[in-house]
Amino acid sequence: MSDEVVSGGGGVGRRGLLCGGGILGVAVLAGCGGGGEEKSAGDLKGKEVAKVADVPVGGGKINGAEKVVVTQPTQGSFKAFTAVCTHQGCTVGSVSGGLIKCPCHGSEFKIADGSVQRGPADRALTEYPVQVRDGGIVVT
Numbered sequence: 001m002s003d004e005v006v007s008g009g010g011g012v013g014r015r016g017l018l019c020g021g022g023i024l025g026v027a028v029l030a031g032c033g034g035g036g037e038e039k040s041a042g043d044l045k046g047k048e049v050a051k052v053a054d055v056p057v058g059g060g061k062i063n064g065a066e067k068v069v070v071t072q073p074t075q076g077s078f079k080a081f082t083a084v085c086t087h088q089g090c091t092v093g094s095v096s097g098g099l100i101k102c103p104c105h106g107s108e109f110k111i112a113d114g115s116v117q118r119g120p121a122d123r124a125l126t127e128y129p130v131q132v133r134d135g136g137i138v139v140t
């Protein structure tokens, strides 16, 4: 599966690469068009969405294939949210400075709870329950 590394900077221009690369099948039914569709916790249940080692404290990692962003707001505490921006459905592009950032119109969400820190988005990112299993972060 694609293993995207989030480096504080860029992010713009990466979206668009995310569709079609994943597993075909049921995922296709969810639609893969301009706007992203966030996955339900049920779709992701039991899936490893990131490796602990890839998620920096105070930052996060975007899993483009699963459209999930995994964060570590404080040492040893992991959170996962949909990577689909609640504004118009772009995939968020980067995580830095405690914020998940959308490249499309500049919305920012807190890594601790997905809440909107800066608009135009006005709804928090959906959170998925996760636990650490064998060095991976797994949706429960």
Ligand code: FES
Residues within 6 Å of the ligand: 085, 086, 087, 088, 089, 090, 102, 103, 104, 105, 106, 107, 119, 120, 121
């Ligand atoms: S789609 Fe994310 S800010 Fe507009």
